[in-house]
Amino acid sequence: MNDEYILEMQDIVKEFPGVKALKGVQLKVRPGKVHTLMGENGAGKSTLMKCLIGIYTPTSGKVIYQGKEVHYKTTLEAMNDGISMIHQELSPVMERSVVDNVWMGREPRKGIVCDQRKMRKDTVDLLKRLDLDINPDLKMKELTVAQMQMVEIAKAVSFNSKIVIMDEPTSSLTDNEVEQLFKIIADLKAKNVAIIYISHKMEEIFRISDDITVYRDGEYIASDKAENLDVNKVIKLMVGREMTSMFPKVECPIGETVLKVEHLQSGRAVKDVSFELHKGEILGFAGLVGAGRTETCETIYGMRPRTGGKVWLKGKEVHFHNPSQAIEHGLALLTEDRRGNGIVGLLSVEENTVLANLRKYGFPLNQKKMHDDAAEFVKKLNTKTPSLKTPIMNLSGGNQQKVLVGRWLLTDPDVLVVDEPTRGIDVGAKAEIHSLISQLAAEGKAIILISSEMPEVMGMSDRILVMHEGLMTGIIDRKDATSELVMEFATGDTVNTSDDAAQPAGKAE
Amino acid sequence: MENKKGFDFKKFATGNGIIWLVLILLVIFMEIGTGAKFLTASNMETLLKNESIKGILAFGVMMCILSKGIDLTPGAVVALVSVVCASLAQKSDASSRLLGAGNPLPTFVIVVIGLAIGVLIGFLIGATIAYTKIPPFIATLGSQLICRAIAKMYSNKPVSSLTESFRFLGDGKVGVIPMIVIVFVIMFLISYFILNKTRFGKNVYAIGGNDNAARVSGINVEKNLIMVYVWCSLCAALGGILVAGRTGSSDPSTYGLNYELDAIAAATVGGTSHTGGVCNVPGVLCGILILGVVNNGLVLLGVNDNMTNIIKGLIIVGSVVIDMRKNRQKV
Numbered sequence: 042m043n044d045e046y047i048l049e050m051q052d053i054v055k056e057f058p059g060v061k062a063l064k065g066v067q068l069k070v071r072p073g074k075v076h077t078l079m080g081e082n083g084a085g086k087s088t089l090m091k092c093l094i095g096i097y098t099p100t101s102g103k104v105i106y107q108g109k110e111v112h113y114k115t116t117l118e119a120m121n122d123g124i125s126m127i128h129q130e131l132s133p134v135m136e137r138s139v140v141d142n143v144w145m146g147r148e149p150r151k152g153i154v155c156d157q158r159k160m161r162k163d164t165v166d167l168l169k170r171l172d173l174d175i176n177p178d179l180k181m182k183e184l185t186v187a188q189m190q191m192v193e194i195a196k197a198v199s200f201n202s203k204i205v206i207m208d209e210p211t212s213s214l215t216d217n218e219v220e221q222l223f224k225i226i227a228d229l230k231a232k233n234v235a236i237i238y239i240s241h242k243m244e245e246i247f248r249i250s251d252d253i254t255v256y257r258d259g260e261y262i263a264s265d266k267a268e269n270l271d272v273n274k275v276i277k278l279m280v281g282r283e284m285t286s287m288f289p290k291v292e293c294p295i296g297e298t299v300l301k302v303e304h305l306q307s308g309r310a311v312k313d314v315s316f317e318l319h320k321g322e323i324l325g326f327a328g329l330v331g332a333g334r335t336e337t338c339e340t341i342y343g344m345r346p347r348t349g350g351k352v353w354l355k356g357k358e359v360h361f362h363n364p365s366q367a368i369e370h371g372l373a374l375l376t377e378d379r380r381g382n383g384i385v386g387l388l389s390v391e392e393n394t395v396l397a398n399l400r401k402y403g404f405p406l407n408q409k410k411m412h413d414d415a416a417e418f419v420k421k422l423n424t425k426t427p428s429l430k431t432p433i434m435n436l437s438g439g440n441q442q443k444v445l446v447g448r449w450l451l452t453d454p455d456v457l458v459v460d461e462p463t464r465g466i467d468v469g470a471k472a473e474i475h476s477l478i479s480q481l482a483a484e485g486k487a488i489i490l491i492s493s494e495m496p497e498v499m500g501m502s503d504r505i506l507v508m509h510e511g512l513m514t515g516i517i518d519r520k521d522a523t524s525e526l527v528m529e530f531a532t533g534d535t536v537n538t539s540d541d542a543a544q545p546a547g548k549a550e
Numbered sequence: 551m552e553n554k555k556g557f558d559f560k561k562f563a564t565g566n567g568i569i570w571l572v573l574i575l576l577v578i579f580m581e582i583g584t585g586a587k588f589l590t591a592s593n594m595e596t597l598l599k600n601e602s603i604k605g606i607l608a609f610g611v612m613m614c615i616l617s618k619g620i621d622l623t624p625g626a627v628v629a630l631v632s633v634v635c636a637s638l639a640q641k642s643d644a645s646s647r648l649l650g651a652g653n654p655l656p657t658f659v660i661v662v663i664g665l666a667i668g669v670l671i672g673f674l675i676g677a678t679i680a681y682t683k684i685p686p687f688i689a690t691l692g693s694q695l696i697c698r699a700i701a702k703m704y705s706n707k708p709v710s711s712l713t714e715s716f717r718f719l720g721d722g723k724v725g726v727i728p729m730i731v732i733v734f735v736i737m738f739l740i741s742y743f744i745l746n747k748t749r750f751g752k753n754v755y756a757i758g759g760n761d762n763a764a765r766v767s768g769i770n771v772e773k774n775l776i777m778v779y780v781w782c783s784l785c786a787a788l789g790g791i792l793v794a795g796r797t798g799s800s801d802p803s804t805y806g807l808n809y810e811l812d813a814i815a816a817a818t819v820g821g822t823s824h825t826g827g828v829c830n831v832p833g834v835l836c837g838i839l840i841l842g843v844v845n846n847g848l849v850l851l852g853v854n855d856n857m858t859n860i861i862k863g864l865i866i867v868g869s870v871v872i873d874m875r876k877n878r879q880k881v
Contacts, residue, residue, distance in 0.1 A: 125588075344765070352829070363770065364765065365769070381762055382760070383763055385759035385763050385827065387759045388756065388827070396763075398754055404749070405747035
């Protein structure tokens with residue numbers, strides 16, 4: 042690549058207490074091109090970007106932007122200089138409007154007073170320019186997660202930046218919205234804006250990237266034009282080894298019914314869901330965001346109040362009013378929102394692992410057994426952590442997830458629900474988790490796998506239950522499953538049944 | 551992956567070890583400043599006796615802070631319980647018995663009644679906070695006013711002339727060691743045990759760190775929060791019993807005034823984080839001692855009361871600044 046570079050990061054080292062996150066990495070970005078950073082979680086991609094825009098200060102190394110060396114102490118410095126970033130984890134100010142959020146920190150002023158009219162007009166223009174149908178006066182908390190993400194994108198674009206960094210921008214977007222985003226990216230490229238793109242979604246990456254750089258374990262591995270690479274080459278570089286199957290679903294005998302749900306109802310989110318789950322089976326829950334899959338499982342688990350229907354677990358009728366009851370009966374739920382209700386960041390790996398199993402350690406607590414149990418699962422799941430006492434928030438997303446999986450396995454459940462278990466997790470850890478889930482099924486556990494990733498659902502499930510707006514719209518057998526069929530059910534186009542599923546109430550509003 | 555047993559000096563120094571260092575430096579400073587009058591046996595006894603009650607309150611309120619809450623009631627509970635217990639412990643021949651003619655109850659019964667009042671108050675506060683979800687600061691601001699008022703309604707003048715037996719807990723000695731200090735040490739050990747060796751302790755850490763995650767993991771957040779506030783009020787009630795015993799009387803308008811502030815200060819200096827999820831019982835002990843050394847030492851040095859408060863204020867703010875830098879959760 043001998044084009045002129047708008048950005049060069051040279052020999053960047055970033056150390057945290059006890060951890061060397063970046064070991065001397067490189068990055069060269071061409072203006073007006075999409076440059077994708079790839080690598081497993083913990084490879085250092087987000088860290089490198091945070092070093093660029095002033096959230097972190099590199100321990101050593103040089104950042105050369107537009108031919109000059111820069112050291113940003115704050116994000117605002119970087120933004121005013123033309124580098125903006127859309128973060129992976131959104132933190133909008135919920136109680137404020139779209140307008141307020143977009144112009145936060147740089148509200149246009151008339152004298153000493155904020156120019157409210159200009160702010161609003163500029164926001165309307167911006168949203169129109171990007172073809173976004175969002176009401177600018179709504180409070181952020183009234184938007185869907187996808188809309189919040191689009192506002193975030195609009196905000197970054199409004200800085201008239203020369204470089205826009207996008208960290209997993211499509212994680213909550215529908216296919217339509219992804220297309221909108223790609224259109225925005227194309228527009229930016231036409232204006233000679235460089236995009237630094239971080240994502241794990243292979244299809245996307247190879248659609249829009251011009252250049253790709255791969256990192257692994259805080260080291261720079263390789264960089265090339267996208268046209269010279271393909272999925273297999275990149276995966277090999279990311280992981281350092283051959284990846285055989287992504288979804289090693291092992292064939293295993295499907296046993297008796299372990300969980301039976303009939304006409305489950307919970308408020309407006311769960312209107313009518315019925316299904317049976319068997320030992321050794323992986324039942325995939327597919328559907329669009331907002332279909333009610335998470336809510337259905339939360340209702341069974343006792344996290345949400347049940348307003349109708351019946352549930353049988355291991356032949357006995359049950360009604361769980363809180364998670365504690367569910368756990369005692371052999372039901373476990375690995376939630377979707379790791380940070381929100383999964384990990385307790387300040388507590389250690391050991392403490393997080395034993396958290397759902399505390400009643401088994403006696404009075405006073407048997408600290409040795411707690412330690413041994415935690416160590417057993419760290420070993421079994423190949424979790425990368427400096428020690429059992431490390432605060433879990435210091436681990437990468439994939440390893441945090443492994444600790445959580447360990448927490449639930451420790452309760453020895455008969456039924457395990459995993460909600461988006463591989464979201465935001467790199468290819469290597471993903472395959473490990475898939476392998477683990479298959480193994481659990483082979484051991485006789487019953488698994489519900491909620492996932493929005495079609496390949497994952499199709500590759501892992503024995504049967505796929507599809508939901509649409511609170512209703513179960515269909516149950517598809519593995520051998521009959523196609524993406525199109527799942528999509529049909531997920532969008533509510535067809536109302537169909539098969540096997541042992543009950544008739545749903547009808548097409549949803 | 552390491553499996554460190556034994557003493558990890560580096561972690562100690564960068565973690566809570568610093569406050570012990572500060573304590574040692576303060577002691578040295580006081581000893582030199584007062585011309586070797588600080589580290590005498592009698593002064594140490596005075597210091598410990600003075601700090602024991604607020605120290606016990608600190609062990610109580612630290613749990614509220616750990617759970618990401620706070621309790622402003624302890625001082626008022628001290629007042630209420632001290633006056634009720636004092637009225638039950640008045641000698642039968644005392645000049646002005648609050649409850650009219652009669653005999654004082656057995657000490658054991660009085661103590662149980664006092665602690666029961668603490669448990670009841672804690673239960674009401676805890677249930678309110680857990681089920682209405684109003685900010686603990688507001689809830690306990692209200693309960694503080696209410697408890698103090700009830701204490702003053704119970705008796706509008708000081709209650710004195712208490713039995714020897716009742717006074718033993720606050721004023722007696724076992725050998726050379728004051729009973730009140732023994733109670734303080736026992737409460738330290740109990741607090742340490744609860745937070746480190748019981749399921750309840752682990753629950754509170756989890757609730758303070760991420761109550762949603764605690765809930766999903768099967769922890770009954772509401773019930774545990776109630777227990778937290780019961781514990782805090784129980785400690786305050788014990789404080790009330792001890793202060794009545796130590797002084798031989800109780801004045802509901804002035805007893806316990808601002809005790810909770812000192813207790814919160816001690817817990818905070820001791821490393822309890824107001825963002826929840828962080829608390830170290832030996833650290834709180836150190837916090838209590840630091841404030842005790844400051845209180846006692848500055849008096850010996852003849853420093854004005856107001857100056858002492860300025861210094862205490864700076865210590866509290868300084869320790870929170872350091873605490874927040876240490877415990878900032880990763881964004």
